[in-house]
Amino acid sequence: MTVVGSYIDRALSARTAGRPEFQRMIKNSAKGLFEIVLVWKLDRFSRDRYDSAHYKHILKKNGVKVVSAKEHISEGLEGIILESMLEGYAEFYSAELSEKIHRGQKENALKGKNNGGGIPLGYALDKRTQKLVIDPETAPLVVEIFTRYADGETVRSMIEDFNARRLTTRKGKLFSMSSFNALLKNREYIGEYRYQDVVIPGGVPAIVPEKLFCRVQQRMEKNNRAPARTKAKESEFLLFIIQILCLISREI
Numbered sequence: 001m002t003v004v005g006s007y008i009d010r011a012l013s014a015r016t017a018g019r020p021e022f023q024r025m026i027k028n029s030a031k032g033l034f035e036i037v038l039v040w041k042l043d044r045f046s047r048d049r050y051d052s053a054h055y056k057h058i059l060k061k062n063g064v065k066v067v068s069a070k071e072h073i074s075e076g077l078e079g080i081i082l083e084s085m086l087e088g089y090a091e092f093y094s095a096e097l098s099e100k101i102h103r104g105q106k107e108n109a110l111k112g113k114n115n116g117g118g119i120p121l122g123y124a125l126d127k128r129t130q131k132l133v134i135d136p137e138t139a140p141l142v143v144e145i146f147t148r149y150a151d152g153e154t155v156r157s158m159i160e161d162f163n164a165r166r167l168t169t170r171k172g173k174l175f176s177m178s179s180f181n182a183l184l185k186n187r188e189y190i191g192e193y194r195y196q197d198v199v200i201p202g203g204v205p206a207i208v209p210e211k212l213f214c215r216v217q218q219r220m221e222k223n224n225r226a227p228a229r230t231k232a233k234e235s236e237f238l239l240f241i242i243q244i245l246c247l248i249s250r251e252i
Contacts, residue, residue: 001036001038003038004033004034005028005033005034007021007022007024007025008021009021009022013047015047015048016048016051017046017048017051017054017055025037026055026058026059029058029059029062029064030062032062032063034064035063035064035065036064036065036066036067037059037064037065037066037067038067038069039066039067039068039069040068040069040070041068041069041070041071042066042068042071042086042087043086043087045066046087049084049087049088052087071086073086105195106195106196106198108130108195109193109195109196109198109200110198110200112131112193112200112203112204113129113130113131114130114131114132115195118170118171119132119170120132120170120183120186120188120189121138121141121142121169121170121183122134122135122138122139122141122142122189122207123135123138123139123188123204123207131204132188132204132205133205134205134207138170139207141162141167142183142189142207142208143207143208145158145180145183145184146184146189146208146212146213146216147212149184149216149219150212150215150216150219152219155177155180155181155184156177158175158180159175159176159177159180162175163175181220184216184220185217185220187213188204189206189207189208189213190206190208190209190210190213191203191204191205191206192204
C-alpha cells in the first residue's frame, strides 16, 4: 500500500463523529484521493455502531473501503457478522468505561474529594487526600472581596483596585466582572461541597462566614432587581408623556 495521507485526531474519543480530521477524511473520500482507509482497529474508526454504519456507507459510495490492520475480517458473510460483533463490543466497552468513571467520580464526591475542574481562588488541592484545603496566601483576598462588596463597594471599583495591585485570578488572569460575579456566588466558600447531585454541607473548609455570604447574596439580588425597577419607572414616565400628548391633541 502507498500511504497518501494521515488523518489524526489526538486526544479525541471515537465515541463522537465530530472529529475535525475524521470529517476531513470523509470529505476527501469524495475527491478520489485514496481507495482505502486503514485503521489500527475498527474502534479507532468509531465506537458508535450507528455512526460507523453511516460513515462507512458514505465511504462505500465514494469507492473507499475501511480496513483494520489488527483484525482480519473476510469479505464473505462471516465478515459481516464479525464486523458487527466487533463494532458492538467497541460501543459496549466505551459505555461500560464511561459508567465506571462516573461511578468512581460519584464515590469520590461522597468522600468530599476533588473530581477535577477549576480550583476556586482561596483554595489549594492536597495531592495526598485529593481534597481542597485553604490557601493561606489567597484566602484573605476572598474574604476581602466579600467584605468590601457587603459594605457597599461596587464590583467595578474592586476590579480596578485588584488589577492596579496586579492581583490575578486562579488562572493568572486579570479580574473581570464575570470572574467576580462567579466568585461572589460560589457556595464552596461557606464550606458546601457540590458535584452534580451530591451536596455535602461542610464538605470543604469554609473561608467566608455564612452571615457575610448571605449579606452578599442579598445585595446581589437587590442589584439584579434594580434595572427592572428602573425600566418600570421609565415606562411609567413614557406613558405619562403619551397621556399628556393625547390630551393636548384633543384640545387642539
